[in-house]
Every structure is written in structure tokens, then in C-alpha cells.
Amino acid sequence: MTDQLELQSTELESLAERLDTAMSDADGLAADARAVFDAAVESLGALHKQGLTTIIRTLRADARGKELLFALVDDPTVRMLFAMHGLIRQPPEALARRVLDRIRPGLQGHGGDVELSHIDGSVAFVRLTGACNGCSMAAVTMRDSVESALTAGVPEITSVEVLPNEPAPAFIPLTSLRAPARGHDSGGSADQTAELTAAGWLRTLPVADVPVGTLRAVTAGAEDLVLVNAGGRLAAYVNACAHLGLPLDDAEVDADAGTLTCPWHGFCYDATTGECTSMPGAQLRSVPLRIVGADAWLRPGG
CATH class of the missing domain: 2.102.10.10 (Rieske [2Fe-2S] iron-sulphur domain)
Incomplete structure (x- = not known):
């Protein structure tokens, strides 16, 4: 089983490299040829997306099909294909944590930190610690930075609420x-x-x-x-x-x-x-x- 997974991973990397090479080579085409190439790629992509969308809708309509669909998404090749066509996306919680990880070094450099509690609808609930937690101008600035990063980096989030820190152990x-x-x-x-x-x-x-x-x-x-x-x-x-x-x-x-x-x-x-x-x-x-x-x-x- 391990050998099969390694082989599948190698094949996926090879296909991805071939696709990257072809797209890179297309940059050297003359304007007219590039326009034809782009139109062909766009049409082929639209055809694939429409077919995949139909498959997904059909599977989702049946309990057993829904289970099979989630199993398919675990396959890296299928997951990459769905992601390329925008048919799956990361959960907002995972995306929000990735955004916070990007700004965390800056917060920690000023003696603060942030933790995502949960997302309810379009509101992200966070807890701020250290210099981020308080009423000073620096604390307000860092809270604003957290909100700006989340609302800009996560489409589902439109606002941020700060939760009290005490008591809050999970x-x-x-x-x-x-x-x-x-x-x-x-x-x-x-x-x-x-x-x-x-x-x-x-x-x-x-x-x-x-x-x-x-x-x-x-x-x-x-x-x-x-x-x-x-x-x-x-x-x-x-x-x-x-x-x-x-x-x-x-x-x-x-x-x-x-x-x-x-x-x-x-x-x-x-x-x-x-x-x-x-x-x-x-x-x-x-x-x-x-x-x-x-x-x-x-x-x-x-």
C-alpha cells in the first residue's frame, strides 16, 4: 500500500511538472498563437468543470454517494483536480489559522499573540494575549491588524470579535x-x-x-x-x-x-x-x- 501511494505521488508530481512546463512554454508563443492556446485551455477547463460539477451534484444527492465523494477528495490527484476548478476550498477556520500564523511573528515581536476560537457565520472570534490584550494604543493597533488580516485573507469573514481571556482554558x-x-x-x-x-x-x-x-x-x-x-x-x-x-x-x-x-x-x-x-x-x-x-x-x- 505504501509503495502504491509513493507511486501515485510520483505520478502526480510528474503530471504537475508537465503542466507547469507547458504553461511556461506558452508564454513564448506569438500573440495570435497565444490567444488560440488560451481559448483552447479556457474551453477545455470549462468543459471539465461542468462535467465535474454534475458528478459532484449527483453524488451529493445520495447518502452513499456523499460518502464516496468525501473518500474521493482524500485522493491527492482528485483533490488537486477539484481545487484547480474551484470546486473545493479550504474551510474558513483552516484559512483563518493560516492567516494568523502569517502575522503571528509580528505580534510576538511586540509582546502579543492571537488565537482563533471559532467562526460563527461571517464573524471570527479570537482571543488576544500579551500586549494585544488591553486598552493601550499599541494594543488597539494590533487588534486592528488582526481584523484587517482576517477580513482581507478569508472571504467568509467580515468582522472580528475579541473574546475575554479569563477564564478560557479548553x-x-x-x-x-x-x-x-x-x-x-x-x-x-x-x-x-x-x-x-x-x-x-x-x-x-x-x-x-x-x-x-x-x-x-x-x-x-x-x-x-x-x-x-x-x-x-x-x-x-x-x-x-x-x-x-x-x-x-x-x-x-x-x-x-x-x-x-x-x-x-x-x-x-x-x-x-x-x-x-x-x-x-x-x-x-x-x-x-x-x-x-x-x-x-x-x-x-x-
Whole structure:
């Protein structure tokens, strides 16, 4: 199987090189000849795109066909062909992270940093740290830089919202938990509970209900979420696979590998980051998590 993949990769590189060479050679054609060449390439491309579009629409109309389509896109040759004709595009989350990676060195050079939380509609939600987080003129300038980069680099994004940084951990090491003192509420004091509730946090399950190597589906407000315990670390995500948005209730958690695998089509995620290991660019949407007493509190939409 490995030899077959290597052969396929070599053939793909050879075809790509031949195409690049032909396009480069065309630059040397006389104006009339170049016009004929461009017209032929444009017509051939339009014909291919129309045929591929019909194939994609037909496959999408059937459940089994949709599954086959996603399997086809995993093939590098098919993926390149679809991308050449603009029939697939990167998820906005992946594109946004790539944009932020480009401007990150500049932010870090001024003592700041940025993290993408999620994208909702046309709004990107980010968290700013260090010098980026504050009210100084420098901080405002860097926030404006982040917004300008995202709105210019990601067509789907038209505005950026800055989320508060505290508290906002997505992962909690369970080894840091301490058993509540006898006579105390395992969910925290009444004042602490009231403060968390006012800030939009919702109490879900006791941590003990999510043992190592398991996943539990919970509802917080109007959102369906999952709590995952991979290797003694608790994580929270929106209950939707980044592939087709199907629920992760029966996903397989591998505590040793630190992975979460969707039960529908086998998409595998790093339980620490939510990044898809089987399809780079796909990402689970993390949810802020806190442990108070012995309970897990989540902040949906945060």
C-alpha cells in the first residue's frame, strides 16, 4: 500500500511538472498563437468543470454517494483536480489559522499573540494575549491588524470579535483536582456558582462521570456538546464532527494515543487540539471549560 501511494505521488508530481512546463512554454508563443492556446485551455477547463460539477451534484444527492465523494477528495490527484476548478476550498477556520500564523511573528515581536476560537457565520472570534490584550494604543493597533488580516485573507469573514481571556482554558489536567472538603458543595460555593452563572457558565457533569478513555454528551443551554477524557485531561467540544457535522456521541476515545475518532466515517482528531489528523484543516470547535469543586462547567458560545 505504501509503495502504491509513493507511486501515485510520483505520478502526480510528474503530471504537475508537465503542466507547469507547458504553461511556461506558452508564454513564448506569438500573440495570435497565444490567444488560440488560451481559448483552447479556457474551453477545455470549462468543459471539465461542468462535467465535474454534475458528478459532484449527483453524488451529493445520495447518502452513499456523499460518502464516496468525501473518500474521493482524500485522493491527492482528485483533490488537486477539484481545487484547480474551484470546486473545493479550504474551510474558513483552516484559512483563518493560516492567516494568523502569517502575522503571528509580528505580534510576538511586540509582546502579543492571537488565537482563533471559532467562526460563527461571517464573524471570527479570537482571543488576544500579551500586549494585544488591553486598552493601550499599541494594543488597539494590533487588534486592528488582526481584523484587517482576517477580513482581507478569508472571504467568509467580515468582522472580528475579541473574546475575554479569563477564564478560557479548553483543557484541564484532572490530576490537579482536589476532593472537596467534607460538608462543602462539590460544585463550589454559592457566591462562586452565582458568579459563574452570571458570566454565562453552565454546570454539566461531575468529572468522575467522565473516566479516562471515555466521552460524554451533554447539553449546555441550547448547544449539544461533548466532554472527552483522553489520558487524564478533560476537553470540551461542540458535538459535531468537522466532516459532515454528525454527532460524536459514540466516538472512540484512545487514551494512549490521545485521539478521538468519529464513528460515522472514521475522521480522527487530536484530543488535545481538536485538529483532524486524517484531513488537515478540519477542526473541532472547542468550548471553554472550568473545573469547580468536582464538576465540569462549560461556557457555550464562548
